[in-house]
Amino acid sequence: MSKVFTGLAVSVDGYISGKLPEGAEEFGSGLGDAPTLFDWYFDGDTPSEVFDGFKLSEPSARFFDTIASRIGAIVAGRTTYEHSGRFGGGSPHPTAPMVLLTRRPVPEAGDRQTVITTGVEDAIAAAREIAGNKDVGLMGGGLVSSALAAGLVDEVILHQVPILLGKGRRFFNELPEHVELRLLQAIPAPGVTHLHYGVERGGVGR
Numbered sequence: 001m002s003k004v005f006t007g008l009a010v011s012v013d014g015y016i017s018g019k020l021p022e023g024a025e026e027f028g029s030g031l032g033d034a035p036t037l038f039d040w041y042f043d044g045d046t047p048s049e050v051f052d053g054f055k056l057s058e059p060s061a062r063f064f065d066t067i068a069s070r071i072g073a074i075v076a077g078r079t080t081y082e083h084s085g086r087f088g089g090g091s092p093h094p095t096a097p098m099v100l101l102t103r104r105p106v107p108e109a110g111d112r113q114t115v116i117t118t119g120v121e122d123a124i125a126a127a128r129e130i131a132g133n134k135d136v137g138l139m140g141g142g143l144v145s146s147a148l149a150a151g152l153v154d155e156v157i158l159h160q161v162p163i164l165l166g167k168g169r170r171f172f173n174e175l176p177e178h179v180e181l182r183l184l185q186a187i188p189a190p191g192v193t194h195l196h197y198g199v200e201r202g203g204v205g206r
């Protein structure tokens, strides 16, 4: 059975987006004032074989491409979708289509965008169907937290960037119970440490 995992760039204090720009009530496009969360995509000399234009350090490229090539479908939360220019009507992944989880209507979904409004279980089931024997990647802190709470996440990857942002949107929101993790890999690389965890027994509490 295919796996469900998330791999997000995160500050040491746990934020996946930075502070709002001065005077803004909502992020326009994703990261607020935290471009540093993604510097490691471009600060090396090893081209990604999955994402055109990414040039990473050698250890980051090896880890990132291994993870990115596992993905057969993405599930994104509505906020991630809105903050990313709706992915231009496509998907954040070069080959894997996107499933969007929301409770609200979506005005113009693209051909590679499947909209699910009936909850996280249905969104992940739809993504599994699309992914076939490949894996499902999750994007967005609220989405990841709902999926963890539902016991649907197999692996959690933190691309941990050595910065304290102080404020922003969190990777992990409140969960009903604890989730035990097992460290699978810890890969230090220039500007980022890749922390790869397995979720014990695929679920919450014990």
Ligand SMILES: NC(=O)c1ccc[n+]([C@@H]2O[C@H](COP(=O)([O-])OP(=O)(O)OC[C@H]3O[C@@H](n4cnc5c(N)ncnc54)[C@H](OP(=O)(O)O)[C@@H]3O)[C@@H](O)[C@H]2O)c1
Residues within 6 Å of the ligand: 007, 008, 009, 010, 015, 016, 017, 027, 029, 030, 031, 037, 076, 077, 078, 079, 080, 081, 083, 084, 101, 102, 103, 104, 117, 118, 119, 120, 139, 140, 141, 142, 143, 144, 146, 169, 170
């Ligand atoms: N650093 C990184 O690697 C990275 C990666 C991805 C995203 N981001 C950033 O993270 C931020 C978004 O994360 P977020 O945690 O604020 O939001 P999110 O998880 O992207 O989206 C939350 C929204 O998704 C829908 N949703 C989530 N769980 C649901 C459920 N169980 N049932 C129904 N709908 C559900 C809801 O939409 P409705 O309100 O429409 O119902 C909810 O308001 C963005 O700024 C994005 O740029 C960073």
